[in-house]
Amino acid sequence: MSPIGFIGLGIMGEGMTGRLLSEGVAGSEDVPLIVWNRTAAKCDELVARFPDKHIQVKSTPKEVVESCSIIFSMLSTPEASLAVFEGETGTLAGVSDGKMIIDCATLAESDMKRMSEQVSSKGGRFLEAPVSGSKAPAHGGQLIFLCSGCESTYNNATVQSALRAMGKAMHYFGNEVGYGTRAKLVVNSLMGTMMAAFGESLALAESVGLNGNTMLEVIGQGAVQCPMFALKGPKMLAKDHAPNFPLQHAHKDMKLAVEMAREAKVEYSVTEGAEQLFQKAREDAMLNVAEQDFSAVFERIHKESMSECSKKRRLG
Incomplete structure (x- = not known):
């Protein structure tokens, strides 16, 4: 059997490769996992985590592709994806007959179509x-x-096994590239808008003298309960925004979704307002939250709320 390749071991890739190894899809003597990452230390960390697995580290994406039939790629941004994919020793340079490239990043639809x-x-x-x-x-x-x-x-049987090892569900939207990205942008723009609204509600609750933790309990008991609120709420009140989904990536996805809605002539003003709030948080040099979790939009909401309070005190 052919080795399985994986390009990109960042926040998402390190977990995904870990699943391929722990679930036995790759990492055996017959099916080694072949990896590359822009920061080589990430590859070394993976090898150290799985000392009994067969993992090969390559020096370029091209070498990964040349060594495998099935190659997964998970890069963090469109810029990173472009550089890694089209570079002189990048992913595309290693492609030949029969190579299967599976790109798991969130990019613009036009990026996916070009790569395809x-x-x-x-x-x-x-x-x-x-x-x-x-x-x-x-x-x-x-x-x-x-x-x-x-x-x-x-x-493909091996691809299906890999997807099942890394995920709890998979959906196929047809043979036209672009529909997977459309679905992802719908999901992520909704998630970002929910986070912005949730942050505003928590900030309002605290500003009018309500206990934030009590309000999280109330929210969790009603029709608006949501796993994301239950997971993120306590951390937001504690100002813990350790990155699981960096704010800058959330904003990128929301901006792409707003552009998609504009092209489709769909009313998307609520999401557009949330996207603008995320942009302000991302660009706020004093807050410096772009690389923190997307829940850190809460800090921008707090900052704007305090600014409005200060204005009222000065005018009053």
Whole structure:
């Protein structure tokens, strides 16, 4: 059997590769896991975590692709994806007949389509497979894969085993690349808008003298209860924004979704307002929360609330 390749061992990739190894999909003598990451130390950490597994570290993405038939890629930003994919020794440079490239990043639809065309032009196959889920679901095998593109790649037995090891569900939206990204942007824009509204509600509760923890309990007992609120709420009140889904990435996804809605001529003003709030948080040099969890939008809400209070005191 052919080795399995994985390009990108960041917040998501380290958990996803861990699942491939722990679930026995890759890492055996017959099916080693071949990896590459821009920061080589991440590869060393993976090898140290799984000393009994067969893991090979390559010096370029091209070498990973040349060594495998099935290659997963999970890069954090469109800029990183472009550089890694189209670089002189990048992913595309290693593609030849029959290579299966499965890209799990959240990019613009146009990026996915371009990559698919480039892979196909060299005889390879491309599957778009962005994921719904962040750091903890990646480590726990609870991701949701939103796939479109090459149907034979999606149905490949090894690919199916890998997706099941890394995720709790998978959906196939057809052989036209782009629909997986559309689904992901709908999900992430809703999540970001919910987080912005949740942050505003917590800030309002505290500003009018209500106990934040008591209000989390109230919210959790009613029709608006939500796993995200239960998970993030206590951390937000404690100002704990350790990154599971960095704010800058959440904002990127929301901006892409707003652009998609604009092109589709769909009313999206609520999400657009939330996207603007995330942008302000991302660009606020004093807060410096761009690389913190997307729950840190709460800090920007607090800052704007305090600013308004100060104005009222001065005018009063």
